[in-house]
Amino acid sequence: MKKICFGILMMMMTATTSFAGDAVKSFKQDPFSHPHFALYVVLIMFIITIVLVSIAILYVVKTLNMFTADAEREKALKLGNTYVPRPSFWARLSQKMNASVPVADERSIEMHHSYDGIKELDNHLPPWWTYLFYGTIAWSVIYIVVFHLSDSLPLQTEEYESELVVAEQQAQRLRASQPQEQIDVEKLVYNADAKLIENGKAVFVDNNCGACHRGDGGGNTIGPNLTDEYWLHGGQAKEIFTTIKAGVIDKGMPAWGKSLSPQKVRDVTFFIMSLQGSKPENGKAPQGEKVIQAAPSDTLRSAAL
């Protein structure tokens, strides 16, 4: 039995030595190649074994008890005594674990003082409590060996760091699978490419920019008119890009850089610029400074809208 326990402990220790390894998938995605897979299998087998062994032991003890009870009854009959069955295993265990002094005998453990007639009993700690306490001492030894001396299992911080490594690897793979076109905001100039403007229009619609700027960009009580030549924060492509990305939080314009990729911000910038001079009906009065910029040709604008 000792050998088995030791063997299982050693397996648990070696099963996890590769925890900081190079797995990139989470346990849910790919349990079989997860570095803790072997540990979990060993643990589950260990628990199943304990349960099965306990059931087997219970049955053996029960059968043995039956035989002893029969033998005792026969013996009592032979000797002409009355047969008194022995208390059950559970009754004895409970008595052993609590080892409490029966109420009738409490006088024997009474302490020799009394306060206003209230007396104190000199009870010892119940054995179940002391056994639990010894258990925690034993557990602390296992814990120190496993976590601090043999380093078989990762400590919380190590676990956290190895998860960060995995997350970084996942992020790298994600970035590699969706290469982002680099956008140099400083050099950004308007591009009347119909495809980009179409994408930008989708961004405008999907993100409900129209809730504040009106569907046609004409502006409403909250957002300014985006179709005129007057701009609060500059009308060049790079300025519009920056306004959309960073927002004007205290004036109620959200910072879209958090939820939109640079591509999307660029496309919606171009879409807004394509609205220049479209003069929607009842557009909001101009705000800010007049900015002269190359307006897109009408053909391109109508192609995009």
Ligand code: HEC
């Ligand atoms: C919750 C309302 C709201 C939403 C939604 C909103 N905006 Fe705005 N936006 C504003 C306000 C208000 C301003 C004016 C800020 C100021 O007064 O400085 C503004 C300003 C702007 C400006 C600068 C205008 C200028 O004159 O300089 C641009 C460009 C702009 N918004 C684009 C967008 C885009 C693109 C979206 C959608 C992705 C969007 N906005 C969604 C409220 C909003």
